[in-house]
Amino acid sequence: PDYYEIKGGVGYNLTKNHKPFIGIGRYGNYKNHIMDKEEFRVWLQDVIDLKSGKFKFENRFRAEKSWFYEPLKDVHSDRIRLRYRLNISVPLNADTVKPGTIFANAYDEVFFVTTEKPSFARNRVFGGFGYQIDENFGIATGYLWQREFAKSGNKNIHFLYLALNITIDGSDDKDYQF
Template sequence: MKLKVTIVVLLLSQFVFAQDKDLGSWHVVNAQLSLNDKWEAFTELQTRSNRFFDDFFYYEIKGGVSYSINSNFSVLVGVGRYATYAGEGNFVKPFGNEEFRIWQQLTMNQYLDRLKIEHRYRAEQKWMTDGYRNRFRYRLNAMLPLNGARLVPGTLYLNAYDEVFLNNKVPHFERNRFFAGAGYILTPVTTVQAGYVNQYNYTLNKRGGKNFLQFSLMLQFEYDEERERIPHLMD
């Protein structure tokens, strides 16, 4: 298993060095606390940089609670603060945008043998520097454990998703985000994940794409140690 993890790290390293200087990096720390078999609290911190671990321009911090209706359906409410810096360098003001956001979310899960598929629907209310906006998101996520049927400590898995962003202002199709990567469940609490993100904006003043390498640390504090650890970021 250590050999598999080493191979994944080496492949990602080769990808980094093969890219130009404009490849960004995306960093996530996520913590989830299961209170019982229905309720869960979470918090998440993110930073992003325009270049690989340099020229940091964005951070967000958010949290909320979720409720599992059953094993296939859950609902969530979250709040967060999001800041984008316009200056050159690391978190250099002025702000390009400051935002306070509330969102509501419905998640549906499907299981096709070992393949775990997630459909995520989200409605957001965004108070931004340039005014208020509604946004709607749909994410299709697939996760495949490689060395077992369940996501438990010692499992290496593949993960990929595509997400579309819609809003109530023209142009209504705002953004597309694609991710592909791999993760490893180190312990009952700790999971690490790394992968490639392509984000393309379709708005009139921000049209264009950006590539990132994303590195994530997920901490899952489960009330039941026998439960399957299904890593999921709140982004």
């Protein structure tokens, strides 16, 4: 593999539609099987959901602080990044997402970097489908297109996406993340 990430965090549902979160992660990029760049990241996030009929509109705001280390060059750097994502999802075989539901999902996410130029650094567009297996597990798959903007030139990156979502929620009113 040429990339890995380990991340997690803690969130709290202030209301059914308002969910702040704090996260932490470690990310690694390899070139020729040698660690090229390591990143340690912390972030604050706020999610505000709006529903209209069967559609769920998720507004996610995130502020990140990252510290980087490039071991081959012995270079340290850091970054502050702001992100906004509008995620739209709709259950296809039910009125809400619950165990046994198939859903469609699409989002657009923009990235702004305060410590580099250009400030508008990235745009991501995703489209896909998912299935909520039971109260704890769901799967999702789709296609992700990412456009990166840089001084050295712009770059398009294409991803096939596959995820296993684990919901740990002891409340009776579950809100599945998709």
